Amino acid sequence: MKILVPMKQVPDLVEELEIDSSGKRLNRDFLKFKLNEFDEHALEEALLLKEQHGGEVVVVTLDMAEADNLLFTAIAKGADKIFKIPGNCDEGIDCHSAAQMFATAAKSIGFDLILTGVQAADDRDGQVGMLLAAFLGLPHVSVVTGLSLEGASAIVHKEYAGGVMAEFEVVLPAVFGIQAARHTPRYAPVSKVRQAWKTSKIETVDGGTVPASNGSVVNRMFKPESGKRAELIEGSPDDVAGKIVDLLKSRGLL
Amino acid sequence: MPNDVFVVAEHLKNKLSDVTFEMLGKGREIADACGGKLVAVVLGSGTKDLAAQLGVADSVISVDDPALEHFSPEAYRIVLSSVVKDRQPKLTLIANTSMGMDLAAPLSAELNIPLVAYCKGLSADSGNVSVTSQLYAGKVDVESSITSAQAIISVLAGSFAGDAGRSERTPSIEEVRPSTSLNDLRVKFRRLVEPEPSDVDxxxxxxxxxxxxxxxxxxxxxxxxxxxxxxxxxxxxxxxxxxxxxxxxxxxxxxxxxxxxxxxxxxxxxxxxxxxxxxxxxxxxxxxxxxxxxxxxxxxxxxxxxxxxxxxxxxxxxxxxxxxx
CATH class of the missing domain: 3.40.50.1220 (TPP-binding domain)
Incomplete structure (x- = not known):
């Protein structure tokens, strides 16, 4: 079983996001990038499947920002091969283009199963995993929280609202959008990542050329106005506690 | 038709989800502004009762087939894809939900129609459609213009008022057969898994x-x-x-x-x-x-x-x- 995990980076949302002078883009001078957290879950699920059933886990990413570190961290966690698609994506890339590059790369790398994160914080033109599935003509299930293999099929749980899930049997190869792995994604010790930098090699895979337009243009970006702003409760922890108690009493909640 | 707005109804356990009515309400406004018709599309099996609730739409396209009894990413995509390909609506609104994520992006890639996702705001001015997407975990909104004749918009639940999408009116329903066989698909629905009963609700x-x-x-x-x-x-x-x-x-x-x-x-x-x-x-x-x-x-x-x-x-x-x- 060869499991391919395409990964993408997103702006680190812990940092303040600034919009540049064009008003149409994030100010990239101050952007820090990190691995999309859902892709981390996809990798974890891939590693768990490999531990259960054998096979190999292959990670592929686009050429931008922290790509090398992301790939070596994947090796430190247990991935077997790492690929980078050349073509500088530092200026950002839309999801249709990313998915087309991943599709071209996937065809030349080969796979039995593709796991992606369910979504990412900057998916303006749709989720990469499901676009990828369509470009490859493969069956897909998104928002997957449980995954097991039965012969040439996968049994997946797809999450709906209210805690209800649907169970599907899917003939492989297929693409799944992983919402959450069965376990919290494992941690890669810094020493192992460092070792991976020294001993592992990033392979190159062609992503082909992608069309320039995706049929929509960004007019502007802006910080949403908050409808109302919360009233601040300030002071020492004890002051704050006292004020909350008064407030609860006045609202008949205590 | 070139100015029509399609809304894909979403339902689970024979109940339409709120976002369906939210999309219908907004879709009504956009269809009127564009001079087109509002058409609801409902896929399922035995969905007459559901279709009857979609009276805000000018008409309902109902694809009723045993293979569509439960949502399936593959069967629903195949059917929806042929409906959109056949009718060429200006806009197709799909909920940005678990089910919708298995439809909107694949349809966009398959039919080569642009997609704007995470829509929380939608307006049309003399036929020009503008979409506001909620991105970066709600920290930044992005306003886009559609530059092609057709688009798919995936709409966040709770973005629009649901009341405007409800009506007592009985819609005209057009029954449509799936254009291809839905047997031997690669994705099979097995069952719904209900949440574990809990000590606390x-x-x-x-x-x-x-x-x-x-x-x-x-x-x-x-x-x-x-x-x-x-x-x-x-x-x-x-x-x-x-x-x-x-x-x-x-x-x-x-x-x-x-x-x-x-x-x-x-x-x-x-x-x-x-x-x-x-x-x-x-x-x-x-x-x-x-x-x-x-x-x-x-x-x-x-x-x-x-x-x-x-x-x-x-x-x-x-x-x-x-x-x-």
Whole structure:
């Protein structure tokens, strides 16, 4: 079983996001990038499947920002091969283009199963995993929280609202959008990542050329106005506690 | 037709979801502004009763087939794809939900129609369509213009008023057969898995103490439990806590968990991602504790405490116990 995990980076949302002078883009001078957290879950699920059933886990990413570190961290966690698609994506890339590059790369790398994160914080033109599935003509299930293999099929749980899930049997190869792995994604010790930098090699895979337009243009970006702003409760922890108690009493909640 | 707006109805267990009516209400406005028709598309098996509720639309396209009894990413995509290809609507609105995510992006890639996702705002001015997407975990909105004749828009639940999408009127229903066979597909529906019955039903609790990533470890949950007990409420949580296996799924508030409307919703270390806010925005009183003054939870909260929950919670538990004597 060869499991391919395409990964993408997103702006680190812990940092303040600034919009540049064009008003149409994030100010990239101050952007820090990190691995999309859902892709981390996809990798974890891939590693768990490999531990259960054998096979190999292959990670592929686009050429931008922290790509090398992301790939070596994947090796430190247990991935077997790492690929980078050349073509500088530092200026950002839309999801249709990313998915087309991943599709071209996937065809030349080969796979039995593709796991992606369910979504990412900057998916303006749709989720990469499901676009990828369509470009490859493969069956897909998104928002997957449980995954097991039965012969040439996968049994997946797809999450709906209210805690209800649907169970599907899917003939492989297929693409799944992983919402959450069965376990919290494992941690890669810094020493192992460092070792991976020294001993592992990033392979190159062609992503082909992608069309320039995706049929929509960004007019502007802006910080949403908050409808109302919360009233601040300030002071020492004890002051704050006292004020909350008064407030609860006045609202008949205590 | 070139100016029509299609809305894909979403349903589970023979009930239309609220977002369907929200899309219909907005779709009505856009179709009128563009001089086109509003058409609802409902896929399923035995869905006459559902189709009858879509009277805001000028007409309903109903694809009724045993293979569509349960949602399936493959069967639904195949059918919807042929309907959209055949009818060429200007806009196709699909919910940005679990089901919708298996339709919108694949349809866009397959039919080469642009997609704008995470839509929370939609307007049309002399045929020009503008879409506002909620991106970056709700921290930045992005307004896009559609530059091609057709587009797919995936719409966030809760973005538009549902009332405008409901009508007593009986719609005209057009029955359409699937154009290709739906046998021998690669994705087979097996069953619905209902949530484990739980000791506590958080949708019925009047007071919830809700924890997020800021709680840091499973051991610290005891702090929140003690506070909830002192208040006479229960604890709930945001997604990461459930994914870590620290609390059962039945305690999850948000898009894929429960929607709650308690009298008091007190959050500890929850940043307030849109997926969470969707499930708790209607709580009567919201008090939020978070170390990050920019956390989006403070946009929805009534009261904000910018501080360390590990300082605040013990003091608060103590005070409440004292107040109750």
């Amino acid at each position: 958080i949708t019925k609790e009047e007071k919830l103490v809700s924890i997020g990533r800021g709680i840091q470890s499973q051991d610290n949950i005891a702090l929140a439990e003690e506070l909830a007990a002192a208040l006479g409420g229960a604890i709930s949580a945001s997604r990461p806590i459930i994914d870590n296996g620290w609390l059962p799924k039945s305690r999850q508030v948000g898009k894929s968990g429960m929607s709650v409307k308690p009298k008091l919703y007190l959050t500890l270390g929850i940043s307030g991602a849109p997926e969470h806010v969707e499930g708790m925005k209607d709580a009567a009183t919201i008090i939020a504790v978070n170390t990050d003054p920019r956390a989006p939870i403070f946009d929805i909260a009534d009261y904000a405490v910018v501080g360390d929950l590990f300082d605040i919670v013990p003091a608060l538990t103590e005070r409440i116990k004292g107040a109750k004597g």
